[in-house]
Amino acid sequence: MQQPPETEPLNPPERTLMGPGPSEVHPRVLRVMSAPLIGHLDAAFIEIMDEVQELLRYTFQTDNKWTIPVSGTGSASMETAFANVVEPGETVLVPTNGYFGGRMESMAERAGGDVVTVDAPWGEPLQPDDVAAAFDEHDPDVFGFVHAETSTGVLQPHVSELTSIAHEHDAYVIADTVTSLGGVELRVDEWDIDVAYSGGQKCLSCPPGASPLTVNDRTMEKVLNRDTEVRSWYLDLSLLEGYWGEERAYHHTAPITNVYALRESLQLVAEEGLEARWERHREMATKLKTGLEDLGFELNPDDEFWLPSLNAVRVPDGVDDTELLDYLKREYDIEVASGLGALEGEILRIGCMGYSARPQNIEFLLAAIEDGLEAQGFDQ
Amino acid sequence: MQQPPETEPLNPPERTLMGPGPSEVHPRVLRVMSAPLIGHLDAAFIEIMDEVQELLRYTFQTDNKWTIPVSGTGSASMETAFANVVEPGETVLVPTNGYFGGRMESMAERAGGDVVTVDAPWGEPLQPDDVAAAFDEHDPDVFGFVHAETSTGVLQPHVSELTSIAHEHDAYVIADTVTSLGGVELRVDEWDIDVAYSGGQKCLSCPPGASPLTVNDRTMEKVLNRDTEVRSWYLDLSLLEGYWGEERAYHHTAPITNVYALRESLQLVAEEGLEARWERHREMATKLKTGLEDLGFELNPDDEFWLPSLNAVRVPDGVDDTELLDYLKREYDIEVASGLGALEGEILRIGCMGYSARPQNIEFLLAAIEDGLEAQGFDQ
Secondary structure (H helix, E strand, O other): OOOOOOOOOOOOOOOEEOOOOOOOOOHHHHHHOOOOOOOOOOHHHHHHHHHHHHHHHHHHOOOOOEEEEEOOOHHHHHHHHHHHHOOOOOEEEEEOOOHHHHHHHHHHHHOOOEEEEEOOOOOOOOOHHHHHHHHHHHOOOEEEEEOEEOOOOEEOOOHHHHHHHHHHOOOEEEEEOOOOOOOOOOOOOOOOOOEEEOOOOOOOOOOOOOEEEEEOHHHHHHHHOOOOOOOOOOOOHHHHHHHHOOOOOOOOOOOHHHHHHHHHHHHHHHHHOHHHHHHHHHHHHHHHHHHHHHOOOEEOOOHHHEOOOEEEEEOOOOOOHHHHHHHHHHHHOEEOEEOOHHHOOOEEEEEOOHHHOOHHHHHHHHHHHHHHHHHOOOOO | OOOOOOOOOOOOOOOEEOOOOOOOOOHHHHHHOOOOOOOOOOHHHHHHHHHHHHHHHHHHOOOOOEEEEEOOOHHHHHHHHHHHHOOOOOEEEEEOOOHHHHHHHHHHHHOOOEEEEEOOOOOOOOOHHHHHHHHHHHOOOEEEEEOEEOOOOEEOOOHHHHHHHHHHOOOEEEEEOOOOOOOOOOOOOOOOOOEEEOOOOOOOOOOOOOEEEEEOHHHHHHHHOOOOOOOOOOOOHHHHHHHHOOOOOOOOOOOHHHHHHHHHHHHHHHHHOHHHHHHHHHHHHHHHHHHHHHOOOEEOOOHHHEOOOEEEEEOOOOOOHHHHHHHHHHHHOEEOEEOOHHHOOOEEEEEOOHHHOOHHHHHHHHHHHHHHHHHOOOOO
């Protein structure tokens, strides 16, 4: 018999979370996480499911019946989108201008898709002309794009133009809205997006574990009429249909507490109002950006592609970015992240999301960065 | 602009959970769920990951390095096992004596496996002779079996005999321990199980969302040397290796709060001691079983295959089981479940798991059932 290990009571440090996620969780959301469980087939839980679906529709700005939380973190809702929509042998067009386009490629390939790409440099959005050219060349069945690139801090404009091009070619559009949902203008129906997925721990400020997904009827018809089974049982929407649809039959055990938390996070969105929330994110991020510019940092993307929820900035010449990040964590318990992929070592990624997007956090971060620069001998 | 829906504050009913899961959550576990988040790459979180792995090894009674929580509910850890171990074209042997053997079949097929079966009636365990005959006939590469069948309340004995047969044929053994881990004797290394998966919401009494998985080195070598990519990106152990292994590199965002909760649940296991915990489950379930027999219920499986964590009982002649379940929920807020699959309408499934396996719950349930029988005109 092996002996039990000895562990101390859980006591995580108190961090100010200003990285690319998770963001800080609202106290009301933390509170509902300690509510006792009820069964995942209990009538009371089914009512909670209905409410979560309704609140998600509002937050996505969609009427899609198929609007659900997937039982996993953001990458699970992402894979649910690709694994269900893509059938073996179909052509899938994905972007190369950020880390998450690469992940789309890997997921589409595992679903059996043939992947082709549309290019733009890291730190820039896709150009509609390039997307149109890629459609003319490859005639893809599915087109994935990233609305808010967490790796580059770039907001994709022209979304309606992109979806128009795709629909002229009878393709299905999957949008990554992980870092935009609930923080940046997003209108799924008006912009004619077929499928959008997101995560909890960004602008919704919800602990990760139940991740938003919306699928329109046209796409769900494709999914329900596939020639081959979806390659994941856990993420198969035709099976999840039994649980989240009319029947409410058992498929798998839902992450009950995470559904409670998502409901409360979405209720906070509804109470604040979506447009007011977008405006708050922009206002707080403007304060942050201005402060950073005063300290010598420069926004990496062009101003017109600025993503308020994730500010990618170049560090001033001579500043050691790793040392600065360590200093912020060590001296101030602040989390901020460095670059990822092609921008590793070139930028800092500073989140301004959900409950973290408030004056206290911004002032504290700016003061801490100023101190960190001074510690490296940079006086303002 | 769509208008926000109006919802009330979350207020789930207080249930006494005595069904097949979720079980009730220990107050200490509920408490840590409201701890503030830290980043999934934070050094403090990595320490928590290490502790969870160590505690899981103890609970599984294994030295396997590859012992991790999968970022989803129990079906996600189940699919991680099958999706990684099974390669397209391999033969997979699964049982037909319960609901979860059927799920194994579906998952193995989606991984590209050719499925063959070994039969036993619902309500009975597999016989080693039948397993040996199936091996001789089909020479499978992978063999899945269910240690504790939640649909039938049957405990599979002879586990070492089953794994011996499989290993004589160089096959890999995957064990479903969803309803046994932390409640019923289970010794992964001593019994020579290659892969075991479980869930949080059964005998660990943890909210579902981070699900235990253990894989031995021999199997991990197979996984890391696959000819084809795993068909799910989210569940690919060769990628998760970067996050849970030495490197601690970013793969996906872990369900941070669920990992906190699992840690606390496992700490409660370690404090109680695994053997004492198995004994408590047996003792409480004996009390329950005796009480039920006094009320005219009969255990469905033979006594030697009795699964203390999930008691499958036949209702006395003339009792309306649906009416009884409704009565328990309506009058007492108690959750108990009916049969599933081939045993639908024939049995009740009464859980005795984790924090729910305590005298208060058992006495309350027995009193409520007695009352429910009286309401149907059955006097004892």
